[in-house]
Amino acid sequence: MSEFTKAFDYEKEFNARLYLDTYFHLGSGSLADDFLRFELANLHKIFTSGGVTGKTLIDIGTCPSIYHLLSACESFNEIIATWYTQTELHELQMWMNKDQGAFDWSSVVKHVCELEGKSGKCQEKEDKLRGKIKQVLHCDVSKNNPLEPVVLPKADCLIAAVCLEAACRNQNSYITALKNLSNLLKPEGHLILAGDLGANYYEVGPNKIFSLAVSEQSLRNALSESGYAIRELVSFGKPEGADFDNSDYEGFYFIHAQKP
Template sequence: MESEVTSHETYQKCFNSKLFLNTYFCENGIAFTNGYIKFVMENMHKAFTSDGVQGDTLLDICIFPILSHLYPACNSFKEIITTNFLEQNRQEIESWLKNEKGAFDWSATMKLICELEGNRDTEPELEAKLRKKIKCVLKSDVTQNNPLDPLVQPAVDCLITCLCLEFACKDKDTFCCALNNISSMLKQGGYLILVGALGCTDYMLGERKFFTLSLDKEFLEKVIPECGYDILQLQTLIIPNPDPQSIATYKGYFFILARKQA
C-alpha cells in the first residue's frame, strides 16, 4: 500500500528532533551502519577539494536537523547560512551552535571528515570552525516560491540540500517546483549539491510513519537539466539487500554535483 503523504501540520506537531538524530545519526544509527555518512562525506570532501567548489556564501536547505554535510565545507566558504522547515529543528541547531548541554554530539562525523582531510584540523578545531562559519539559522519552506519568505536572500555561490526535497514534496511535479524554488537563490554558474534517498517510500520515527517521495536515478538525470543545470557528477550508493524489517524503506542514496547554467 502506498504511504499517505505527511502534512506540514503533522511534521510540526509530531516530529521529534532529538529522537530523529539519536535514531539515524548517532554513531550506531542507520546513517552510519548503512554507509550513508561515509558515502556523503567522501563525495562532499571531493567536491570541496579536487572539484574546486568554493566561494563566499553557502546556503543549506534542510527539513531535518542535520549538520554532518556542512563539515566538509568549512574550509571552502567564508560563511554558511543554514535553514530548516521546523521550529524544533532550528532550536536543535541553535542549541548546538551555542554548545549547550544536551546538544547532539557530531563527533563521529567530525572524526570521519578529519581523517578524509588528512587531519588538517583536529575534531575540536573543526567543530569550532563550523560554529563560526554558520552565520544564522533561518526558516525555510521549499514548496514556496521564495523558500525564505519574507526574507529575500541575495544569490549565493553554492546551494546544498540533503535528505530534504523527497521528504517535503508529495509528488514529482512538486519536487520539480521545489527545485526551481530553491534554485532562484543560486547565482548563475553557482553549484548545486543535492543528496537524497533512492526508492524510499517512508521512514519511522518512534511509532509514527512519515511519507517519502520515491526517487530514481533516471528521474534525477532528467529533471536536473530541465531545471537549468549541467550535471557534473551523479553518484549512487545502492544497498544490495535492504533489511525488510528496517524502520526506513529505501534502495540506496544519491549525490549530485551540478552547476547552474548561465
C-alpha cells in the first residue's frame, strides 16, 4: 500500500459537495457541530491573540472548505489556498466566484462573526476572505516541495485542518508530510493543525473515507520527530451519549506548533 493517498483513489470515494452538506451546516445536530464549535473557538483565539500574524499564510488542503480561514484572514495580508483533487477545487472556485449553487457557508460565517463581536457582518467577512486569497495552487504533501513546481517565499504560517489524516496512510508518512511542510515555513514560522482523534473513517454518503487514526501522543511524537516545538495542544473528547455513527472518532484536537 502506498504511504500516501493517491488523488485518483480519493476522488473516486470522496464527493466534495456531499461532504460539505454533511458536515458544515452549523446547527444541524451532527457531530460536526461539536467539531466546528471547538475548532472555530480555537482558531479565533489563536488569530486574535496577536502572536500568530504575518504577511503570508499557506493553507494545506483548503478545498473544499473555508471555515478555518475566516479568523485567519484578519491576521495575514495574503492567503495561499491549495487543492489536491479537481472536485475539491471546483467547490472552492464556485464560492470564490459567488456562483449560483455554491455551498452556503452562512451558518459558519455567522458563528465566527459572533465570536469576533461583528454580528451582521457576514457578507463583509466572506468578501474579506475572498480578497485575501491571492493564489490557489495544487498541493501534494508527499513531495519535498508540496507546491511543486511552484516555489514561493517562505510563509509565516501554515494551516492543515482535517487534511493530513486523509493524505497519510501511516505514522511514518505523517512525519514525512510534516517535514515536507516545514520546507514552506520561515524559521520560527507557525504551524496550525486541527482534526479528529482516533478516527479510522468518516462517511460521505455511502462511502467510508479513510482517516489515519491519531492520538495526542502520536501527534506529539510526529511533531517532535519532524522538528517542531509544540506551543499548545488542546483536545475535546467525544461527549458521553453521542450516538453519531458516521465516524468512529474519539474526539478533536487543535495544535499550535512552531518551526525552530
